[in-house]
Amino acid sequence: MRRSMHRFPRGRQTVAMAPLRPDPPLATAVVHGATGYVGGHLVRALLADGTVVLAVGRSASRLEALRESAGSDGSRLVTVVADVSTDEGARQVAQRLDEHGVVQAAFAAIGGWWEGPHLVDLDTPTWSALLTSHLTAHFLAARATVPRLDPEGSAYVAFNGIATLQPEAGSGPVSVTGAGQSMLLDVLRAEDGRSDVRYHELCVVNPVVDVGQAVHATEAVVEITDVVAAAVTLARSGDSRTHRQELGRL
Numbered sequence: 001m002r003r004s005m006h007r008f009p010r011g012r013q014t015v016a017m018a019p020l021r022p023d024p025p026l027a028t029a030v031v032h033g034a035t036g037y038v039g040g041h042l043v044r045a046l047l048a049d050g051t052v053v054l055a056v057g058r059s060a061s062r063l064e065a066l067r068e069s070a071g072s073d074g075s076r077l078v079t080v081v082a083d084v085s086t087d088e089g090a091r092q093v094a095q096r097l098d099e100h101g102v103v104q105a106a107f108a109a110i111g112g113w114w115e116g117p118h119l120v121d122l123d124t125p126t127w128s129a130l131l132t133s134h135l136t137a138h139f140l141a142a143r144a145t146v147p148r149l150d151p152e153g154s155a156y157v158a159f160n161g162i163a164t165l166q167p168e169a170g171s172g173p174v175s176v177t178g179a180g181q182s183m184l185l186d187v188l189r190a191e192d193g194r195s196d197v198r199y200h201e202l203c204v205v206n207p208v209v210d211v212g213q214a215v216h217a218t219e220a221v222v223e224i225t226d227v228v229a230a231a232v233t234l235a236r237s238g239d240s241r242t243h244r245q246e247l248g249r250l
């Protein structure tokens, strides 16, 4: 599985985000997929904002590297080494969250880009692995986290990409699971009786690049700072009617 920038539409513009609104910072947040590209940047931004962050990932060493990269802000980082694509991992996450009380925000940045054979040529083990990483892990992350969201005001923000909006030839499993992720969020929202718990999907429709790299891009891209800002703004003060926010341009 790998991420590629080359499957995305070319020749479009980056959409600039407004700066973060001056809402109060989040007290406690959990980030699933904290060892990934988007998740890592999000964790550092939340820590810098004063938030206590529970960072969930499968690799202890990658989580420790994340702490190092946060500098002194790393003192607010709580690492949770767990494979959230398994029942046991989800149970560990739930247990660690219980130790910290309710959380104000949860972010799911699990699964990255993938390219490979067309669906009719795809082998079953690859298909199953992608269902696990891109859908089951989202289900279990939600199952472990949603009951621990603050009923007096909190949000669950899941990242998604272009493949959920349109069929991407050669990335079929990402399209299929992306559509499943969207419906997962819709069902979670429909089943949640707490009026002050919000669910948002942040659909980033272009490849994400490091800060300052958009000007060098030959295709439509979104800078990571804009992705992080959009996610944090949604979590802090999103409108409950915003079920999906698209970032970038189709």
Ligand SMILES: NC(=O)c1ccc[n+]([C@@H]2O[C@H](COP(=O)([O-])OP(=O)(O)OC[C@H]3O[C@@H](n4cnc5c(N)ncnc54)[C@H](OP(=O)(O)O)[C@@H]3O)[C@@H](O)[C@H]2O)c1
Binding pocket: 003, 032, 033, 034, 035, 036, 037, 038, 039, 057, 058, 059, 062, 083, 084, 085, 108, 109, 110, 111, 112, 113, 132, 133, 134, 137, 159, 160, 161, 162, 203, 204, 205, 206, 207, 208, 209
């Ligand atoms: N990067 C982009 O250009 C881009 C563009 C549009 C949308 N997005 C969206 O942003 C989100 C994150 O993407 P990314 O680029 O940050 O991906 P990434 O760098 O590949 O990170 C993926 C994360 O998911 C975790 N993960 C993968 N398989 C897993 C499994 N089976 N069980 C548990 N965890 C698993 C990884 O953990 P390990 O470290 O343990 O492998 C890692 O933390 C995705 O929803 C993607 O659609 C990204």
